[in-house]
Amino acid sequence: MTNPSGGPASAAPLPRAIVAGHGDFAAGLISAVQQITGRGEQLVGVAVQKLSVTDIEALLREKMMSAGVNVIFTDLQAGSCTMASRRILRGMDDAVLVAGANLPTLLDFVFAEGKSAPDAARHAAERGRAAISVHGAGA
Amino acid sequence: MTLLLYRIDDRLIHGQVVVGWGQPLDLKFIVLVDDTVASSDWEQELYRMGVPPEMEVFFHGTADAIKELPKYQTDKRPGLLLTGDIPTMRQLVDGASIPTVNVGGIHSKPGRSQKMRYVFLTPEEEQQLRELATKGPVVTAQDVPSARAVPLSDLLEGDES
Numbered sequence: 001m002t003n004p005s006g007g008p009a010s011a012a013p014l015p016r017a018i019v020a021g022h023g024d025f026a027a028g029l030i031s032a033v034q035q036i037t038g039r040g041e042q043l044v045g046v047a048v049q050k051l052s053v054t055d056i057e058a059l060l061r062e063k064m065m066s067a068g069v070n071v072i073f074t075d076l077q078a079g080s081c082t083m084a085s086r087r088i089l090r091g092m093d094d095a096v097l098v099a100g101a102n103l104p105t106l107l108d109f110v111f112a113e114g115k116s117a118p119d120a121a122r123h124a125a126e127r128g129r130a131a132i133s134v135h136g137a138g139a
Numbered sequence: 140m141t142l143l144l145y146r147i148d149d150r151l152i153h154g155q156v157v158v159g160w161g162q163p164l165d166l167k168f169i170v171l172v173d174d175t176v177a178s179s180d181w182e183q184e185l186y187r188m189g190v191p192p193e194m195e196v197f198f199h200g201t202a203d204a205i206k207e208l209p210k211y212q213t214d215k216r217p218g219l220l221l222t223g224d225i226p227t228m229r230q231l232v233d234g235a236s237i238p239t240v241n242v243g244g245i246h247s248k249p250g251r252s253q254k255m256r257y258v259f260l261t262p263e264e265e266q267q268l269r270e271l272a273t274k275g276p277v278v279t280a281q282d283v284p285s286a287r288a289v290p291l292s293d294l295l296e297g298d299e300s
Contacts, residue, residue, distance in 0.1 A: 022154055049256075050246055050247045050253075050256070050257075050259070051246050051247060052149045052150070052246040052247070052248055053149060053150050053151070054248075055246070055247070055248065075154075076154045076158070077188065077189055078152060078153055078154050078156070078157040078158065078189035078190060079153055079154045079189075080150045080153040080154070082189070083150075083152075083153065083185060083186070083189065086185055086188075087185070090181075
């Protein structure tokens with residue numbers, strides 16, 4: 001199956017996850033996912049500069065509701081988006097937060113169309129963790 | 140070493156605190172003063188999970204923090220104290236000896252106007268900061284160590300340069 005641009009069509013409902021973090025983290029990663037795979041539309045980016053923790057939580061909650069997703073990727077364990085997401089996910093048995101997400105994480109996620117979004121996120125987290133390598137003398 | 144920074148930051152423990160300040164200052168502990176967090180085990184666990192294992196976090200309500208502050212100020216390790224708002228810091232200043240106050244982040248909400256990228260204040264909060272400064276501590280705004288410490292007068296004028 002192909003889309004009009006000739007690439008493989010995504011069978012998964014869109015979007016499938018929120019990406020949130022410091023600065024332009026979300027926009028940058030989604031841009032990279034789009035450039036590499038053409039599947040950036042699976043991800044909704046959220047920027048939270050200027051917002052208080054309360055407003056970050058409200059914004060993320062609103063984005064999750066409007067997009068109908070139950071997966072969030074954030075950048076930093078200690079980050080405000082992670083803190084807010086953990087508050088949102090408290091008591092939500094079917095939702096997943098992946099903190100410390102990187103590009104390999106998101107690339108794996110957008111290709112895991114056969115899995116539910118939470119299962120795809122768990123798998124992608126492991127792939128992202130394993131994708132970090134060190135090269136060079138002394139490594 | 141002692142408490143190296145007394146910070147007002149409505150995000151409390153987050154990336155700028157743990158990484159931005161934590162690494163250059165080699166912080167070994169954070170004192171988080173917030174009545175709501177101090178009364179919630181779940182909130183405390185949430186913040187604890189945000190810091191590296193070598194960094195301790197101590198939680199106190201405001202009244203309790205005033206009593207415990209001398210202990211942290213004589214701790215041999217480098218530490219940082221956090222409040223989430225100006226009134227809490229004001230109570231600490233009134234009850235203990237605090238040499239400096241760092242305005243690290245007070246973010247946008249209705250009724251506040253923007254003073255700097257990371258500082259939004261209501262007129263009442265502006266007055267609270269002015270009064271805080273009259274109590275002794277040097278008040279500056281600075282989000283991360285590499286930024287300039289902006290004097291209170293410039294902060295209130297919205298002059299971040």
